[in-house]
Structure formats: C-alpha cells, structure tokens
Amino acid sequence: MxxxxxxxxxxxxxxxxxxxxxxxxxxxxxxxxxxxxxxxxxxxxxxxxxxxxxxxxxxxxxxxxxxxxxxxxxxxxxxxxxxxxxxxxxxxxxxxxxxxxxxxxxxxxxxxxxxxxxxxxxxxxxxxxxxxxxxxxxxxxxxxxxxxxxxxxxxxxxxxxxxxxxxxxxxxxxxxxxxxxxxxxxxAYKGRPMREQFRSYPELLRSRRFWGYALCLGFSVGAFYAFLGGAPLVATVVFDLSPAMQGLVIGFTTVGFFFGSFAAGRLGTRVPLTTMMLAGRLLAFGGMSLGLLVMLAGYVTVPVLLGSVVFVGLGNGLTLPSASAGVLSVRPELAGSASGLSGALMVGGGAVMTWATGLAVAAHPSAPLLLAMMLVSVVISLIAALWVIAVDRKMAAQAGA
Structure with missing residues (x-):
C-alpha cells in the first residue's frame, strides 16, 4: 500500500x-x-x-x-x-x-x-x-x-x-x-544533462510539425476562450438573460466537447491523427459558419448561438487528443518539454482571444460579432491543421524519393 x-x-x-x-x-x-x-x-x-x-x-x-x-x-x-x-x-x-x-x-x-x-x-x-x-x-x-x-x-x-x-x-x-x-x-530518456537537452530544443522549436500541431491546439481552445470573453456581455445586453441562464449557456459549451472527446477515445486507435484533427476543425468551421450566416440573415436567437457553440465543442473534442498526441510525437525524448510548451501556448492563445473578444464585444455588443471572433480562431486552427498535413505529405514524398 x-x-x-x-x-x-x-x-x-x-x-x-x-x-x-x-x-x-x-x-x-x-x-x-x-x-x-x-x-x-x-x-x-x-x-x-x-x-x-x-x-x-x-x-x-x-x-x-x-x-x-x-x-x-x-x-x-x-x-x-x-x-x-x-x-x-x-x-x-x-x-x-x-x-x-x-x-x-x-x-x-x-x-x-x-x-x-x-x-x-x-x-x-x-x-x-x-x-x-x-x-x-x-x-x-x-x-x-x-x-x-x-x-x-x-x-x-x-x-x-x-x-x-x-x-x-x-x-x-x-x-x-x-x-x-x-x-x-x-x-525512458531521463537522465540526459540539461545542457544536452537545451542543445536539442532548437530542433524542436524549428520543427514545422511541432508549430503546426501547437498552433492548431492553441487556436482550437482559443475559440472556446473567445466565447467566454464575450458571452456574458452578449447574454446580458443582447438576450437579457438572468445570471442563472447565463451560467447554463456558458456551461452548455462543454456538452459538445464531452461527446467529441468520447468519439476521439473510440476512434483514436483506428483513424489517423491528422484525419481526426482535420475532421474536428472542419466540423467546428462548418457549424460556426452556418450559425453566423443564420444570424446575419436575421435569426439572432439563443438556440442559434448554442447550436454554433456545440459544434465548436464537438470539433475540439475530436481535435485536441489527436493534436496533443501529434505534438508529443515530434520528438518523443522531449515529450515533457513539448507538452509544457504547447500547454503554455494554449493558455497564452486563450488569454489573447479572451482579451480581444472582450474588447470587440464591449465596443459593439453583438451575437454575430461574437461568432465572427470565434470563427477567426477556428479558421486559424484549420489552417494550422492543413499545414501539418501538407508537411507530412512532403516529408513522406521525400522519404519515398
């Protein structure tokens, strides 16, 4: 014991x-x-x-x-x-x-x-x-x-x-x-002197695959933080929701993430990492784009907002496990450093998106503006996922040649 x-x-x-x-x-x-x-x-x-x-x-x-x-x-x-x-x-x-x-x-x-x-x-x-x-x-x-x-x-x-x-x-x-x-x-790699580790860090930081995975992680989470930065004000000014209802709306974002994570657990051993990562980004992009178009057409309602955010949660649930596994696999002997650095980037990216969305929505309280800010973060994460796939294909072609 x-x-x-x-x-x-x-x-x-x-x-x-x-x-x-x-x-x-x-x-x-x-x-x-x-x-x-x-x-x-x-x-x-x-x-x-x-x-x-x-x-x-x-x-x-x-x-x-x-x-x-x-x-x-x-x-x-x-x-x-x-x-x-x-x-x-x-x-x-x-x-x-x-x-x-x-x-x-x-x-x-x-x-x-x-x-x-x-x-x-x-x-x-x-x-x-x-x-x-x-x-x-x-x-x-x-x-x-x-x-x-x-x-x-x-x-x-x-x-x-x-x-x-x-x-x-x-x-x-x-x-x-x-x-x-x-x-x-x-x-299995512990015991390497810190000086030797520091010599190998630039190789990690120069890796395009590392930054692709890390940026995908950071801006995938950034869309959620953007929602947290603007949702309370939009819920109050635009929809006139009570504090209890605001809590329900904010908490609803995790429903999609739960089911997306469950799907990632079930599919992780059968579906390639980049495929699952890209599927999550496309799901988030499609849901957010559709929600924004519906709101711009004049249907600015709480159900439309919730439906859009659920797609972000589903997409993040699929993307984060695969992108995390990918960023840790760039240099397995530096998995701890890669985890720490990518985690810091997620927190930092989330803080930036929270700040930027809060400023934008405070100046112009608007549900479509909130969705637009979230969509910006989703688009950047989608570009990062596509970048990783392009780099992998190029490396595979070079190895084949």
Missing part, C-alpha cells in the same frame, strides 16, 4: 490528476464574493486569484516539462502535488488578501497534473493509441467545468469559502498518495 510504484500508472490515476487540475481553476469561483467580504478586499483584487493563477500555470508548464525530461515524470509530479497540498492549506487558513493570493497562485503547481499526464500517456503508448487515451482523459475536461462550480457553490453555502480549499487539500493529498503508489517512472 505504501510501497513506491515501479510500473506505469493506471489511466484512472492520470484522469484524477487532470480532474484535480481542472477543478482547481473553477471550483471556488462561486465564492469569490464571500472571499472579498471576509478578507475586506475589492472584488477586482480577489479576481486576481484567477488571472494570477492562469499566468503562473503558463510559466510552470514551461518549467515542469523540461524538468520531467531531465529527472523523470514521477519526482516532478510528486513535488508538484506536495506544493499544491501545502498551498491549499495556506489559502484555507489565510487571514489577509495578500496571503490568500500568494497561496492561491502557488496552487498553480498542480498544472503539472495536465502537462505531465499528457507526456506520460505518450511515454506509454504509440501516437494512435495515445490519441485514444487522451480522448478519454479529455472527457474529464468537459465534466469538471460543469460540476465544479455547482459543487463549489454548495460547499460555499454550507461551510463557507474556506471549505473549498480544504477540499483541494484533501483531494491533493489523495492524489499524492495515488501517485506514490501507482505512478511509476515512464520516461
């Missing part, structure tokens, strides 16, 4: 690590007003617990990946989980907004649960099988955002905002034990 693991982990352990990382982002969101009132802070300042967390996770992914390539996935994951547990207890006990924000941002260490889980899957499986496993893991990225705020709101009402951070600490401790007992080392 307490013997350190020496064999590869079960898929359930990787799913648990991913779920914890996703829940850490949104479980406590319904209690932000409670935190502001209890700690005597302005709401905008408390909101840094989200923005600061995202900023640190982007940076930590750049560090965690290379460290896991050098020292192994297991020790980096264990250290990240230990830091997360400590930070969760610190945030639960905080008596000032400064201390709270410091511990809250430190919780960002759990992003290793996402970045390294992807690298571990690639260590264990060939690209096709990895895409299938990543599809099932991605389903958690659909369920957790739906259930997290609901659970967090209930806990906040019964136990106060600190209850959510005690949940983080308990969940983190459980995953620390599970990682110790189940997650054996999977990195």
């Amino acid at each position: 307490f013997t350190p693991a020496t064999s590869p982990p079960r898929l359930a352990t990787l799913i648990g690590l991913t779920a914890l990382a996703i829940l850490t982002l949104n479980l406590f969101l319904p209690t932000l007003p409670q935190i502001a009132a209890d700690l005597g802070a302005d709401y905008a300042l408390v909101n840094l617990s989200v923005a600061g967390y995202l900023a640190l996770t982007a940076l930590l992914q750049l560090v965690a990946g290379p460290l896991s390539d050098r020292f192994g996935r297991r020790p980096v994951m264990l250290i990240a989980l230990a830091c997360f547990c400590l930070a969760s207890v610190g945030a639960a006990l905080a008596e000032s907004i400064t201390v709270f924000l410091a511990w809250r941002v430190a919780q960002g260490s759990i992003i290793a649960g996402v970045a390294l889980s992807r690298a571990i899957v690639r260590d264990m499986f060939a690209p096709q099988e990895a895409a299938s496993k990543l599809g099932y893991i991605s389903m958690i990225m659909a369920i957790a955002p739906m259930l997290g705020p609901i659970l967090g709101g209930v806990v906040g009402e019964v136990f106060g905002w600190r209850g959510n951070f005690w949940i983080f600490a308990g969940f983190g401790a459980a995953m620390l034990w599970a990682t110790w007992a189940d997650l054996g080392e999977t990195n």
Whole structure:
C-alpha cells in the first residue's frame, strides 16, 4: 500500500490528476464574493486569484516539462502535488488578501497534473493509441467545468469559502498518495544533462510539425476562450438573460466537447491523427459558419448561438487528443518539454482571444460579432491543421524519393 510504484500508472490515476487540475481553476469561483467580504478586499483584487493563477500555470508548464525530461515524470509530479497540498492549506487558513493570493497562485503547481499526464500517456503508448487515451482523459475536461462550480457553490453555502480549499487539500493529498503508489517512472530518456537537452530544443522549436500541431491546439481552445470573453456581455445586453441562464449557456459549451472527446477515445486507435484533427476543425468551421450566416440573415436567437457553440465543442473534442498526441510525437525524448510548451501556448492563445473578444464585444455588443471572433480562431486552427498535413505529405514524398 505504501510501497513506491515501479510500473506505469493506471489511466484512472492520470484522469484524477487532470480532474484535480481542472477543478482547481473553477471550483471556488462561486465564492469569490464571500472571499472579498471576509478578507475586506475589492472584488477586482480577489479576481486576481484567477488571472494570477492562469499566468503562473503558463510559466510552470514551461518549467515542469523540461524538468520531467531531465529527472523523470514521477519526482516532478510528486513535488508538484506536495506544493499544491501545502498551498491549499495556506489559502484555507489565510487571514489577509495578500496571503490568500500568494497561496492561491502557488496552487498553480498542480498544472503539472495536465502537462505531465499528457507526456506520460505518450511515454506509454504509440501516437494512435495515445490519441485514444487522451480522448478519454479529455472527457474529464468537459465534466469538471460543469460540476465544479455547482459543487463549489454548495460547499460555499454550507461551510463557507474556506471549505473549498480544504477540499483541494484533501483531494491533493489523495492524489499524492495515488501517485506514490501507482505512478511509476515512464520516461525512458531521463537522465540526459540539461545542457544536452537545451542543445536539442532548437530542433524542436524549428520543427514545422511541432508549430503546426501547437498552433492548431492553441487556436482550437482559443475559440472556446473567445466565447467566454464575450458571452456574458452578449447574454446580458443582447438576450437579457438572468445570471442563472447565463451560467447554463456558458456551461452548455462543454456538452459538445464531452461527446467529441468520447468519439476521439473510440476512434483514436483506428483513424489517423491528422484525419481526426482535420475532421474536428472542419466540423467546428462548418457549424460556426452556418450559425453566423443564420444570424446575419436575421435569426439572432439563443438556440442559434448554442447550436454554433456545440459544434465548436464537438470539433475540439475530436481535435485536441489527436493534436496533443501529434505534438508529443515530434520528438518523443522531449515529450515533457513539448507538452509544457504547447500547454503554455494554449493558455497564452486563450488569454489573447479572451482579451480581444472582450474588447470587440464591449465596443459593439453583438451575437454575430461574437461568432465572427470565434470563427477567426477556428479558421486559424484549420489552417494550422492543413499545414501539418501538407508537411507530412512532403516529408513522406521525400522519404519515398
């Protein structure tokens, strides 16, 4: 029971690590007003617990990946989980907004649960099988955002905002034990000196296939972040929806992603990575284009908006597992670095799309404008997918010659 693991982990352990990382982002969101009132802070300042967390996770992914390539996935994951547990207890006990924000941002260490889980899957499986496993893991990225705020709101009402951070600490401790007992080392290339790794990084960064996969990932997710950046204002100004209905509309985006991820899990072992990636991009492009045309024809309604967004979710569910498996396969010995860098690009691209869409919709509140901004991100991701396919065909032709 307490013997350190020496064999590869079960898929359930990787799913648990991913779920914890996703829940850490949104479980406590319904209690932000409670935190502001209890700690005597302005709401905008408390909101840094989200923005600061995202900023640190982007940076930590750049560090965690290379460290896991050098020292192994297991020790980096264990250290990240230990830091997360400590930070969760610190945030639960905080008596000032400064201390709270410091511990809250430190919780960002759990992003290793996402970045390294992807690298571990690639260590264990060939690209096709990895895409299938990543599809099932991605389903958690659909369920957790739906259930997290609901659970967090209930806990906040019964136990106060600190209850959510005690949940983080308990969940983190459980995953620390599970990682110790189940997650054996999977990195067969560990031990290479950092200097040797850095010499090989430019080859990864010069790879057109890496950037094609990474840009496809970043702007696929960017369409979802664009929706988050503009949907609340459009729902209020254009459709006059109540806060409860706004939450339902925003949460509805994950329905398509859930089913798309399930399909990726079922098809991943039989359908080529680039085919599934392109299918997801075409599905998102077709759905968004049709929705925008319907709105421009005068049918500006909530069902049209929801239908368009469902297609984005379906497309992302198909695209993300295959594109993730592809980006990790460019240089298998640098899978951790590739996972960290591509993850940072996803967060960064999402932040840019959120900011740009928020500015555009704030200046001209319009549902068609929101769909147009999302479509821009989808088109860029489609171009990136086509670029990867073109590069692969060129490399195949050269190898044949």
